[in-house]
């Protein structure tokens with residue numbers, strides 16, 4: 001785990017099994033001997049073959065440059081010795097996508113005519129079983145099924161399934177072949193164990209090569225390391241006199257090759273880099289070992305120096321030592337066991353440090369470990385206890401003060417910090433957010449304490465009684481809670497007496513829609529519509545005026561003004577008193593529409609809809625009434641949604657409206673751009689992705705398509721607009737394979753890491769002078785395909801950003817892990833997509849992005865960009881940057897966020913952290929739908945998914961030299 005924590009998840013898992021038929025074994029057998037008669041020979045030959053394999057993989061790097069490996073030998077009761085290897089590849093040689101997987105691993109029987117040798121080797125060594133119907137008694141069979149999942153499904157392509165390993169390409173040739181010349185068992189590609197052709201041919205034995213998609217495989221290997229030897233229960237017959245007493249002993253089973261292995265002193269496991277374990281103890285509580293005859297003075301003298309006390313000492317005398325936390329220390333300093341001192345490491349040997357595990361039940365020792373894992377260069381226990389000049393009596397208090405341990409009182413602290421900023425409406429929203437996400441105890445005490453600050457801005461006239469104010473606050477909180485499906489009565493709060501200012505008989509949901517602010521700017525849009533927009537607008541309005549029903553699809557490449565058109569329609573209809581429901585597939589596109597919500601939350605669409613799902617809306621509900629009263633429904637980014645979601649909505653509307661027309665006869669305006677990122681079927685195949693498209697729905701035949709053509713974003717650069725259009729339509733010629741050439745005026749030559757800084761300067765000029773400048777921040781961003789690069793770019797920019805840095809740590813745990821089996825630092829080191837980092841580095845004035853739907857109605861959804869206005873231990877004060885709520889101040893608390901199934905962890909991790917990331921750089925997917933006038937695009941050597949390059953290019957007019965790419969980039973679908 002220490003290696004995974006430092007170097008990331010493993011890339012390859014290789015298993016080699018000894019082949020008794022190797023000529024090196026067969027040539028040495030005496031007449032009439034079999035390989036089983038010579039376990040010594042098996043052990044020696046297997047060891048040397050494995051060393052050669054390791055040399056090929058680790059030293060020669062035949063599968064890519066290796067930076068970490070772990071090897072384990074396994075001897076089962078029966079069967080042949082195996083070796084397992086877990087490998088982490090160098091960053092530049094990592095296998096990123098199915099094309100890379102296919103290069104390294106095959107799971108098919110090769111053609112006999114084209115590759116006769118490989119064909120033979122695969123049939124001989126790489127066929128699983130046979131098991132199942134052909135051999136129900138195979139050891140892999142359990143409850144009538146193969147434990148290893150054979151036969152595997154046919155698949156026309158390799159893709160990342162839901163398991164630790166991908167689903168490999170196994171073409172259905174419809175032509176099973178006999179396992180060997182004398183055998184009637186027929187096998188096809190479904191029985192092939194994944195292999196690497198080069199290794200298989202060279203070593204002529206079973207070598208299973210698997211790509212690791214997740215760290216689940218680490219657990220699998222650890223099982224081998226720690227499971228211990230096989231055990232056996234043996235009957236003992238001590239002698240003729242004891243015949244009647246049967247005795248059994250519990251024994252270890254060591255098979256003959258394992259016995260030889262140990263006699264030869266061959267290692268059972270090995271890892272590189274080595275993990276160096278570091279002592280930890282409370283002051284004067286170190287372990288002392290002594291011999292009985294040793295004088296006590298010697299014992300005391302010797303035990304004064306421990307790895308920990310000497311670490312403190314080095315920090316006092318060596319300036320360089322202070323750059324590291326305790327666990328990083330062994331990478332730079334060597335422990336001299338004889339003299340009990342640290343000395344500077346001179347060799348280049350790689351070592352990874354790990355502090356001995358301490359359970360949280362060990363109290364102060366655990367808290368000390370937390371401090372040691374985070375504080376660089378401490379010079380003693382007292383130094384660790386001192387924070388901002390104050391020395392605390394316990395490590396717990398010191399760790400809490402440093403924000404490394406969750407304060408028992410953190411929710412109250414959060415509200416106290418927010419209270420002092422004196423923004424009652426933001427405080428109310430924070431209170432509701434805490435109720436929903438943080439599940440506090442003592443809700444009534446919090447209410448009592450913060451009530452006066454939450455009602456501070458309510459009108460206070462002589463007729464406004466306290467009861468009215470209480471009721472109004474309860475009503476406002478209730479509305480906020482309702483968005484998350486919670487009812488105010490679920491909490492220990494006062495009961496509303498119903499008496500309240502501005503009470504209305506109209507249900508809240510409908511009242512909200514009728515009161516969406518229609519600012520003057522929205523009403524003037526109509527005058528600016530271009531030709532295409534005007535034609536579309538008029539067609540839609542005619543249908544509404546005639547009270548007809550219709551489904552429109554507004555089709556337009558990025559930047560052709562689809563959002564502009566929806567906003568015009570919304571403003572016109574709302575001004576005339578109509579209800580117009582604005583939705584979008586993503587939260588971020590929804591915030592760009594006044595009153596916008598995600599379609600899923602607005603219509604309660606199931607998250608994984610199937611062919612018969614409906615939305616969970618009862619016909620008597622306020623929501624059903626809102627739908628009945630709505631004149632139109634707008635759904636932006638419809639191509640991004642799985643068609644099943646649209647079909648669920650159709651079924652629901654028909655039921656609510658009791659009209660058997662598409663969508664119950666409503667006017668529905670779908671819109672979007674098929675050139676941009678299409679629906680994601682998690683781990684789905686290309687065919688499943690295509691089938692999920694809305695054009696495949698039977699509803700599509702009723703859709704009237706309206707086209708917008710003029711690119712309004714790049715209106716002043718016709719040539720560039722045409723270039724993006726060609727990319728979007730797939731008409732830009734490839735220069736070779738599937739590579740397209742980017743215009744040299746836009747591209748920045750890759751000249752090494754400093755090119756990244758050039759790109760940053762290009763997009764964020766004079767950054768130092770623009771801290772706190774909301775306009776500057778909203779107008780620019782760096783875009784890149786994957787999260788890891790986003791993180792690195794953000795880290796680089798924040799270090800250049802002016803002002804004091806705030807370091808906010810997360811508190812991580814594994815769901816249900818009451819034993820605390822997982823080390824804190826391991827959990828802290830994981831950064832699964834969608835979760836904020838363990839260490840969040842912020843500065844006042846830096847742009848941040850929300851990672852959760854906190855309050856979608858108020859523009860706070862996953863993807864909303866904000867600017868950090870203030871940062872405290874328990875609350876972030878931020879201002880919304882985009883959409884209709886731009887300028888609104890909000891308070892964000894730390895909330896528990898869980899990893900989803902897609903991240904492939906063998907457990908569910910809960911991270912308590914502020915739900916934000918820095919947003920100088922964004923992933924391309926997050927930028928979809930937004931207009932960002934100054935974008936820079938960073939393209940490392942990754943293959944894009946469909947539409948990503950097009951989305952990135954079409955966010956705004958690109959300044960010259962604003963794309964930086966390493967080696968080459970290509971787009972693939």
Ligand SMILES: Nc1ncnc2c1ncn2[C@@H]1O[C@H](COP(=O)(O)OP(=O)(O)OP(=O)(O)O)[C@@H](O)[C@H]1O
Pocket residue numbers: 528529530533556557558559560561562563564565673712713928929930931954
């Ligand atoms: N008729 C118009 N007059 C002036 N500006 C316009 C007009 N139409 C669109 N724009 C501007 O062009 C930019 C792109 O428009 P918009 O965001 O509506 O495009 P879009 O088609 O929704 O883009 P995407 O597909 O990327 O979401 C915006 O800044 C918008 O204000």
